[in-house]
Amino acid sequence: MDFSWTERQQAAHDRVLAGARALGAPGPAAPADLRERWAACAALGLTGLSVPEELGGQGYDALTTAHVVEAAGRGCPDMGLLFAVTAHLFATVMPIVEHGDKALREEVVPRLADGTWIGANAITEQEAGSDVTALRTTAVRHDGHYVLNGTKTFVSNAPAADLLLVYAVTDPAFGFLGVTCFAVDRDTPGVTVGAPFDKPTLDSCPAATVTFTDARVPASRVVGQPGQGAAIFQSSMRWERTCLFAGYLGQMARLTDEAVQHALDRRQFGHPIAANQAVSHRIADMRLRLETARLLLHRTCWLMDRGEHTPLDIALAKLHTAESAVQTALDATQLFAGSAYSTRTDIARALGDALPARTFSGTSDIQRELIAKGLGL
Structure with a gap:
């Protein structure tokens, strides 16, 4: 590499x-x-x-x-x-x-x-989060179209979306092989987007529930082939669990830079707090987590580009980056102390925005399961 x-x-x-x-x-x-x-x-x-x-x-x-x-x-x-x-x-x-x-x-x-349209991914349901095979939204074929019924939740971008990527069960007898992916226009009759959730984190990304009531979707809007939905979703996860999480590398880098400057500027007991080993070592750990997460994530992307990646590689990168982002944001709030909640509220906000990284795109516990399976356990 x-x-x-x-x-x-x-x-x-x-x-x-x-x-x-x-x-x-x-x-x-x-x-x-x-x-x-x-x-x-x-x-x-x-x-x-x-x-x-x-x-x-x-x-x-x-x-x-x-x-x-x-x-x-x-x-x-x-x-x-x-x-x-x-x-x-x-x-x-x-x-x-x-x-x-x-x-x-x-x-x-x-x-x-080009950004003319905004897209939203609609797969999660009330009873189908980590268990994406438990979908209840159905799509029934009628001549040249499918009729969709069901409800999706936690659909990021839904309130502003023009196009929804929807996963629905087309053949219940085949389990995960009976899920199909559809590209659905937001203005399709029978598609109802609920009010935006009042979210405490990542709040500039609106999310909502989306309900499908006898929504007719042309068969030409099937993505891939009927029954390929689960495979398509897993394919998209390799992008989410790597390139999306690169944004958290950026957040960690910004917080580390700001922590260094704050430690040099902030004085207590007659000297900069950087002179305190507890402070300098905390910042050293922030930098270490950034570098190790970056190396692991970049290596996984490099393997993806070569067609050599495995679920183990992706799970390792996602897990380490998510956990590192949370701990680095925690360290930053500790270093900035009261100012993180008053004059530097962006620091506290970073912590709130980092916490969901442990949950979306597969929880940290799910990543550990994938790692264990990759090790043959």
Whole structure:
């Protein structure tokens, strides 16, 4: 593995870092407000990083994509916005890019890649979180269309979405082989998006429940083949559990830089707090976690680009990055103390935004299970 970056990779990183810094502080979660900030992200190319150029994207491989997403996370403290954009790209756009037929790709991907459309991934249900095989939303074939019925929850971007990627059971007798993936227009009759959730974290990414009541979806909107839904979802998870989590590398890098500067500036008992070993060692651990998470995640992306990755590689990267992001944010709040909740509320916000990393895209416990299976346990 070559640890250097090409001129193109570094230029993309630097451009996005500068642009992300200009995005400023987190904004409200209202759909109209998201669209305004979404346009700024689209102008940076974030909505189509890994999408082929012929479909309107940047055409980056996984490693370059992770490098650029890290820059966005480092430059912009609004992790909710970055989560909204990367969930759109990796959980909605890439499954269509990689598994949709030519007509579907050409119809919807360019508008998703350039940010004209916002995508939302609808798989989670009240009784189907980690157990994605327990889906109850159904899709029944009638001539040239399917009729969808059921309810999805925790659908990120749903209040602002133009297109929903929906997973539904088409053949209950076949279990996970009976799940099919659909690209569903938001304005399809029978599709109802609920009110945005009042979320305490990642709150600039609106989320809601989506209900399907006899919603008719053309058979041409099946992504891949009927019954391939579970495989398509697992394929999308390799993008989410790596490139999406590169945003947390950026957050860790920003918090570490700010902790160093704070330790040098803040004085107690007549000297900078950096002179206290407890403080300097805490910051040393923050940097260590950043570097190890980055190496593990970059290695996994490199393996993905070579077609050599395994579920074990991805689970290791996701688990370590998520846990490191939480601990680094905890350390930052400890170092900034009361100012993290008064004059530097971005520090406390970073902790709140890091905590869901242990849950979405597969909980930390699920990642440990995948690691154990990968070790033959």
